[in-house]
Amino acid sequence: MNDTRSILLTGVGGQGTILAAKILSEGLTRMGYDVKMSEIHGMAQRGGSVTSHVRYGSRVDSPVISEGEADILCSFEKLEAFRHLGYIKPEGMLIVNDLEIYPLPVLIGQAAYPDDIASVLKTRHERFQLLSAHTIAVKLGNPRVENIVLLGAVAHYGGFMQFSWEETIRDLVKPAFIDINIKAFYAGAKAASASFGGAS
Amino acid sequence: MKQLLTGNEAIARGAYEAGCTVAAAYPGTPSTEILEALSQYKEIYCEWSVNEKVALEVSGGASFAGSRAFCAMKHVGLNVAADPMFTIAYTGINGGLVINTSDEPGMHSSQNEQDNRYYARHAKLPLVVPSDSAQCRDFMLEAYRISETFDTAVLFRTTTRVCHSKSLVELHEPMRVPQRAYTKDLKKNLMTPGNSRPRHVDVEARLVKLAEYAESTPLNFIEEDGNTLGVISTGIAYQYAREVFSDRADYFFIGFSFPLPMKAVRKFCEVHETILVIEENEPFIEDEIRKAGIACLGKDLLPACGELSPKIIADACSHLPEASTYAPSVHSDASLPPRPPALCPGCPHRGIFHVLSKQKNIVASTDIGCYTLGAFPPFSVGDFFFCMGSSITAGIGFKRSDMSCGTETRGVFAIIGDSTFFHSGMTGIADAVYSRTPVVTIILDNRITAMTGHQHNPGTGMTLMGEQAHEIDLGELVRALGVREDHIRKVNPNNLKACSEAVNDALIAQEPFVIIARVPCALLPQVRKRAESKWFQVDAQACTGCRACIRIGCPAITFRDSAAVIEPDICAACGVCFQVCTFKAISMGGNKT
Incomplete structure (x- = not known):
């Protein structure tokens, strides 16, 4: 029977979704799963919408997550959560960073950024957590570890907290940033457990 | 040892383990990371060639000398390299030669989704198509065996989802493959008509042998469990x-896709009630099966356009009881604002595009790079391109049409980046000079190949292997090609006044005119570091809310409560907004803390 599970990370080019997905998939590999990860590079890097697909289980075939298939959707930005909502399972966990990044059409006045996305998401999806990863990262002393705060929340809801993540983080981030990234990871996991509870 | 690798990293690993000693590529999504990964193995000579034709010729030459050689390119790059490829198909090889083409169904970062498997049939080369990273590594080793066993270059075809997906790969020690002896052999290596005619006969004989090999190769395999549905598939599909x-189905995986193992395919089809061929884009395999008189399902159900996905396949095959069902698509609001890629904060292309956007009577023949984004709002500077390097030459044709038909009031501007200029823009300047066509070329020299993620080129002074190189000077180069000294203008693209003057001078020129706009890409580490402590700020009292600064499309500038706001963390201090503000509301900020 197919036991493959899927985690979709979405965000905006430059937010660090790719590093978060890299740490997540490497961690899952070390936990003994078969893992596949897929992402789109290229033009998307220039401030465009970015997605990383992570799938794990005893045998993973497709590296790409289909609509309605994600057990966890973690969006690093609110509008991107809205855009990718179709990917989450009805019983899946939706984690959204409380952050707005205006796309170019909004900046130049050709489109409006939707009002109060968080409230709309709440009405559309039951298992939903809004997380102020940016505030947590700033408190830790570096806004750029926002991505690892969110990764911590993903690890909490994925039920991966038994695994020791320090070593994986140590192996994949630049030496000068190891400690703050480890702190960010656990701060994210803690914020997730404090406000919603139950890991799946 | 098993490691999580992208398909591109696994191809590089395969080339390394196979004992490849010379590799060449031109960067292009989704192929770029192969050579970047391969260059980490210091014993292999790796180069960024100026274009794909050069890359294939360099690797072809290395093969003739006796090395196992490799070259990599994106799908449209193989169009550029097609000329040498079709004749290397006749000469065959000395050391093993693998040509990688990374195709892009779905066109995430490309101008078309041509299916390069047809090149294998057209050039009569064997075709290898892996479906995950482990196969990328394994199939590379087999590709070199095929190359040397059958005296042929091998076409190795991946797609974006294979290139950029990670999966587990078993690593092995590299082979030591000594250089083969080189023997001068004109009948085989010098394709004059008299030599080519018998070689064509040899190529046909080689195809027959390759078809026999296809029946037993480990690159094709069957997974059978007595199901009535037989699926024939290849690649990520x-x-x-x-x-x-x-x-719930039996599978025939075809990793060796040309020539096809038709005997094995026929046998597989005979024992299955329903045959379904699943391949992305074109019916390359399906057509052969139908031609053999075998009934099958395929493109009558599945789309030829775009990428496939499990859900697309499941939806298309919903009448088959073996297919899984997926949740119906939830359409999130269509009214959501899109998030297209944009020029970065501090991008040196912004200033020149702003200046050009003020010109009402120009046509911009653009090209391939980050600066293609100039064609979209807020600049809308860019009318067309065909391919890498077409800006100058298509501009010449456009101008010549206007001149011939007597409607020559439009200024024709060709816009091209530094790396694209070396790739295939130099011939355009030669043609403009030779034909004396008054087309204006703007070379956006941001000192790097930016779009694909910062690869070096002949203008940067560094090689892929991290060695110093001669830095070709673009000004000297265009002068040597015959552009008049007083028709070459070097400007700082962040200086709007200088750009404006150069553009106005260019518009009245009667001969080819070249503007070289030189400032390094804002994402280069040394540039980022310099900008770290600087930013611009808006005086909310002085701001009239005219939105002139908003119209330069900078991600650092937003409009809140009737005034512009600059995010200091995002601002890269290029100063373009400062220059467009006529109310002196923008000034340099202090030091960032």
Whole structure:
């Protein structure tokens, strides 16, 4: 029977979704799963919408997550959560960073950024957590570890907290940033457990 | 040891383990990371060639000398390299030669989704198509065996989802492959008509042998469990098919896709009630099966356009009881604002595009790079391109049409980046000079190949292997090609006044005119570091809310409560907004803390 599970990370080019997905998939590999990860590079890097697909289980075939298939959707930005909502399972966990990044059409006045996305998401999806990863990262002393705060929340809801993540983080981030990234990871996991509870 | 690798990293690993000693590529999504990964193995000579034709010729020459050689390019790059490829198909090789083409169904970062498997049939080369990273590594080793056993270059075809997906790969020690002896052999290596005619006969004989090999190669395999549905698939589509039909179908995976193993295919089809061929884009395999008189399902159900996905396959095959079902698509609001890619904060292309956007009577023949984004709002500077390097030459044709028909009031501007200029823009300047066509070329020299993620080129002074190189000076180069000294203008693209003057001078020129706009890409580490402590700020009292600064499309500038706001963390201090503000509301900020 197919036991493959899927985690979709979405965000905006430059937010660090790719590093978060890299740490997540490497961690899952070390936990003994078969893992596949897929992402789109290229033009998307220039401030465009970015997605990383992570799938794990005893045998993973497709590296790409289909609509309605994600057990966890973690969006690093609110509008991107809205855009990718179709990917989450009805019983899946939706984690959204409380952050707005205006796309170019909004900046130049050709489109409006939707009002109060968080409230709309709440009405559309039951298992939903809004997380102020940016505030947590700033408190830790570096806004750029926002991505690892969110990764911590993903690890909490994925039920991966038994695994020791320090070593994986140590192996994949630049030496000068190891400690703050480890702190960010656990701060994210803690914020997730404090406000919603139950890991799946 | 098993490691999580992208398909591109696994191809590089395969080339390394196979004992490859010379590799060449031109960067292009989704192929770029192969040579970047391969260059980490210091014993292999790796180069960024100026274009794909050069890359194939360099690797072809290395093969003739006796090395196992490799070259990599994106799908449209193989169009550029097609000329040498069709004749290397006749000469055959000395050391093993693998040509990688990374195709892009779905066109995430490309101008078309041509299916390069047809090149294999057209050039009569064997075709290898892996479906995940482990196969990328394994199939590379087999590709070199095929190359040397059958005296042929091998076409190795991946797609974006294979290139940029990670999966586990078993690593092995590299082979030591000594250089083969080189023997001068004109009949085989010098394709004059008299020599080519018998070689064509040899190529046909080689195809017959390759078809026999296809029947027994480990690159093709069958997974059978007595199901009535037989799925024939290849590449990433095979992984999707497994996802959709799981153990409710039997599978024939075709990793060696040309020539096809038609005997084995026929046998597989005979024992299955229903045959379904699943492949992305064109019916390359399906057409052969139908031609052999075998009934099958395929493109009558599945789309030829775009990428496949498990859900697309499942939806298309919903009448088959073996198919999984997926939740119906939830359409999130269509009214959501899109998030297209944009020029970065501090991008040196912004200033020159702003200046050009003020010109009402120009046509911009643009090209391939970050600066293609100039064609979209807020600048809308860019009318067309065909391919890498077409800006100058298409501009010449456009101008010549206007001149011939007597409507020559439009200024024709060709816009091209530094790396694209070396790739295939130099011939355009030669043509403009030779034809004396008054087309204006703007070379956006940001000192790097930016779009694909910062690869070096002949203008940067560094090689892929991290060695110093001669830095070709673009000004000297265009002068040597015959552009008049007083028709070459070097400007700082962040200086709007200088750009404006150069553009106005260019518009009245009667001969080819070249503007070289030189400032390094804002994402280069040394540039980022310099900008770290600087930013611009808006005086909310002085701001009239005219939105002139908003119209330069900078991600650092937003409009809140009737005034512009600059995010200091995002601002890269290029100063373009400062220059467009006529109310002196923008000034340099202090030091960032």
